[in-house]
Amino acid sequence: MASVVSICNLALSNIGKQNIQSLDEPGAEPRACKQFYEHSRDTLLQVYPWRFAGKTESLAEVANDKPGRWARAYKRPVDCLKIRWVRPEYSVRDPGPQTLQEELAYPHDAEGTTIYCDLSPAFLRYTAKLADPTRFSPMFIEALSWQLATRIAMPLTRDPKIRADCYQLAQATQSAAAEADANEVRETSDHESEFVAERG
Known part of the structure; x- marks a missing residue:
């Protein structure tokens, strides 16, 4: 192990x-x-985007300081190393080339500890800061x-x-x-x- x-x-x-x-x-x-x-x-x-390090979470909404650009603002999970995608429904499937057009339909931006998008609710698929080596x-x-x-x-x-x-x-x-x-x-x-x- x-x-x-x-x-x-x-x-x-x-x-x-x-x-x-x-x-x-x-x-x-x-x-x-x-x-x-x-x-x-x-x-x-x-x-x-390693499979074993992928994680999906429902995002918690925060005050939106960019209302002219984005409809919603959410708190970035503390263990998020890299954002993979944002969707309006829960999913653990990472997009392949065949779903790139679908992913472009849900644009987002990230700044500091905040993720911006136009979705509500919003689910984030990301690469987690995985510390447990038994999962590698x-x-x-x-x-x-x-x-x-x-x-x-x-x-x-x-x-x-x-x-x-x-x-x-x-x-x-x-x-x-x-x-x-x-x-x-x-x-x-x-x-x-x-x-x-x-x-x-």
């Missing part, structure tokens, strides 16, 4: 460093992991370990080549993880389409 420490140990192994038992133990390795882990995780979560996919964990390795390489090795190698592998594993996530969405959609066809 994945944990923050196990992911940090993957990153440390990627740059040839010894494993740690805790982020709070003394030493340069745990200190570097503690400094860069959350930032590396949140950066990776934000760059792609294996390929996301692999990509995160290289993302973190890129961050800690210079503080722990002072070797630009190691950092450059980590960066290349971070990009490659991120792309592979995103592709696997996208394929899972397509396979799920295909299965649902076949199920509907059989019922019809």
Whole structure:
């Protein structure tokens, strides 16, 4: 089962460093992991709409300070890293290319802790700041370990080549993880389409 420490140990192994038992133990390795882990995780979560990090919430309305532009204003959830879409009804399905036109029918804007749109009610689908590593996919964990390795390489090795190698592998594993996530969405959609066809 994945944990923050196990992911940090993957990153440390990627740059040839010894494993740690805790982020709070003394030493340069745990200190570097503690400094860069959350930032590396949140950066990776934000760059792609991972299925396991998706969340849908009914938005709470707040005072609208832009009534000339938007009909409604809502409070942005505190754990929202990236907005995916706003809709007038609850849904956990993320839009594919076939529903892009539908999504454009529900424009929105975000500023600080406020989301503006013309819908009431309004449901937000977003990427959450997910802290529980047991919910990460294996390929996301692999990509995160290289993302973190890129961050800690210079503080722990002072070797630009190691950092450059980590960066290349971070990009490659991120792309592979995103592709696997996208394929899972397509396979799920295909299965649902076949199920509907059989019922019809």
